[in-house]
Amino acid sequence: MSKVLKDGTVLMFDDTTKSIRVLPKASVLIENGRITAISENPDFQIPENAEVLNVYGKIISPGFINTHIHTWQTVYRTIGPNVFLSQYFEWLGHMSGATAAFTPDDVYISSLAGYLEGLHGGVTSYVEHAHNNWKETVVEPGFDAAMDSGARVWWCYDVADRKGFAMKEQWEALGKLGGKVTEGSLVQMGLSVDGLSGLFGNDPGGHLGYVPDMIRKLNIQAITMHHLGGPWPARKTAPSDIDLSTFQTTNIPIIYSHAPFLTDSDQTALREKDHFVSITPESEFHFGHGQTTGHLITDQASLGLDTNWTFSGDMLSQTRLWLQNVRLTKSHRTLEAGRLPRTNPFPVEEAFLMATRQGGRALRRDDIGVIKVGAKADLVVFNGDSPNMLGWSDPIAAVVLHANPGDVEHVLVDGEFRKRNFKLVDRVIAWEKMRERFLEASRRIQKQIKEPPxxxxxxxxxxxxxxxxxxxxxxxxxxxxxxx
Ligand SMILES: [Zn+2]
Ligand SMILES: [Zn+2]
Structure with missing residues (x-):
């Protein structure tokens, strides 16, 4: 059925200026999962069978795109508020002993909770770095959670050689999941190459040889990997020295997560190859990855989140943190030279675009993260009437600087409601049931792994x-x- 969001303030994307064009009062027509008309005409002809939602005085924003997350970890919530990166790897990471505490069902419920947290705050698309790869039985539940979430997910499985679950078996497991994906699915197959990156430049077993074949067979739509650099142990994942041409990936988007120490040649490589970095501000501050060069690569960067179990799981927070960090960093440069900042270096609109359209660009999809005719109807309606938003006149500032997930009144993915009237729409599992299962898993797992090694x-x-x-x-x- 078609829908009309009527008389809202629309944050439309203008392809000519590459900027947001605010339409103070306009209606958005949604048909077959896409935006088919945007009209400021008060006599706009609403199709007869359309469901009409009056959103006068509210803000219609594109859904947010989170280009880096590990949702299976959601059950860890608050277990490590002061954890730092090296400790996280040992204690809670996908290579740590903590994974033994997870049943397959725990991976499912924890992942699903992660997606729902994002949807609740207006995140409609995810790049999932799925490193739930420690045994075969935990792979599929993570994937199923993505399928059941109702979000748009590039599910990038991290194929790795694990004890008792060798690389060959991992590809087979992935192949099975590939069968569940159809062209119109909200979930698409991707690949994380952290596990494979150990073989870059040194692959005596010839494991990388069959990767191009797998990429074709599985119809891989995105490739992602963590990249640190700087003082962090080298893993041959720098944008400048990685040679993914062996994977024949010229048309597949590539996203480097974090990338806090980009060299000049890394930055050049990103621009030349049109690859992206996913900056995850709160993660890089919280864990101490560092983030020394993100402010130099805004044109090839989107925003991600990483670990929602230990800080904000919504993209509004990430956007705001990144906005102010870039402002601080760039202002410092002028101040350190003994001069006073003459301008504000980073407009709110740029930060907003990093959390929306840049995610679409990172995925080489010009139909997500934007509101325009032909784009996917992945939309967020901000109520705008809460004490923290009341009085807004600039809708982009209202969203970036004042909104929180509680202000998100409706969320649509592919033209269907995922949150409606401030409440998540129940899908495969009702929220109450989901909440019970999540709490049981979270309490049990946290008790079992409380002590860091x-x-x-x-x-x-x-x-x-x-x-x-x-x-x-x-x-x-x-x-x-x-x-x-
Ligand atoms: Zn990560
Ligand atoms: Zn990380």
Whole structure:
């Protein structure tokens, strides 16, 4: 059935100026999952059978695109508020002992909860870095959660050589899932290549040889990987020295997650190949990945989230954090030169585009992350009447600087409601049931893995640790453990 969002303030994308054009009062017609008309004409002819939703005084935004997440970890919520990256790898990562605490059903419910958290806050598309690859039985539940979520997901499975679940078996497992994907599915197959990256430049077993074949067979729509660089142990994942041409991926989008230490040649390579980095601001601040170069690559960057179990799971927070970090970083440059900032270096609209259209560009999809005729009807309606939004006159500022997930009144993916009147729409599992199962899993798993293991001498036997100066309300110039 067609739908009309009537008389809202529409954040339309203008393909000519590559900017948002605000339509103060316009109607959006949705047919077969796409936007088929946007009209400011008050006498706009509404199709007879259309469902009409009056959104006068509300803001119609494109859905947000989160280009990096690991939803299977959602059950960890608050277990490691002060965790740092190397400790996370040892304690809670996909290679850690914590994975033994997960049943296949836990992976399903934890992943599903992660997607629902995003949908609730207006995230309509995800690039899932699915490293639930430690045994065969946990692969499919993660995928099924994506299918059942109602979100648009590029489900990028991380094929790796794991003990008891060898690479060949991993490809087979993935092949089975591929059969569930059809051309119109909201979930598309992708590939994460962290596991394979160990073989880049050194592949005596010839494992990479059959990757191009698998990419074709599985109809892979996106490739992603973590990339750190700088002082982090090298993994041959730098945009400048990676040679993915062996994968014959020229038309497949490639997304590097984090990339906090891009060299000049990395930046050039990203632009030349039209590859993207997914900056995950809160993650890079929280865990200490660092983020020293993200502000230099805005044109080839989208925003992601990473680990919703240990900080905000909505893209509004990520957008705001990134906006202000870029402003701070760029203003510092002028201040450090002894001058006063003459302008504001990063307009809110640019930050908004990073969380919306740039995700679409990263995925080489010009029909998501934007509102225009022909685009997918992945839409968010902000109520705008809460104490924190009331009085808005600039709708982009209202969304980027003042909104939170509680302001999201409706969310549509592919023209269908996923959240309606502030409430998630129940799909495969009703929220109450879902909540019960999630709580049971979360409590059990957190109890089992509460204690972090001791840290190794070096990260992966290589990375050297250094002391970190503490910040404290109780002492001045504290040592690494908060002692004077
Ligand atoms: Zn990650
Ligand atoms: Zn990470």
């Amino acid at each position: 001791p840290m190794p001498e070096r990260l992966w036997g290589v990375g050297e640790f250094g002391d970190v100066e503490m910040a404290s309300t109780k002492c001045y110039g504290c040592g690494p453990r908060g002692t004077q």
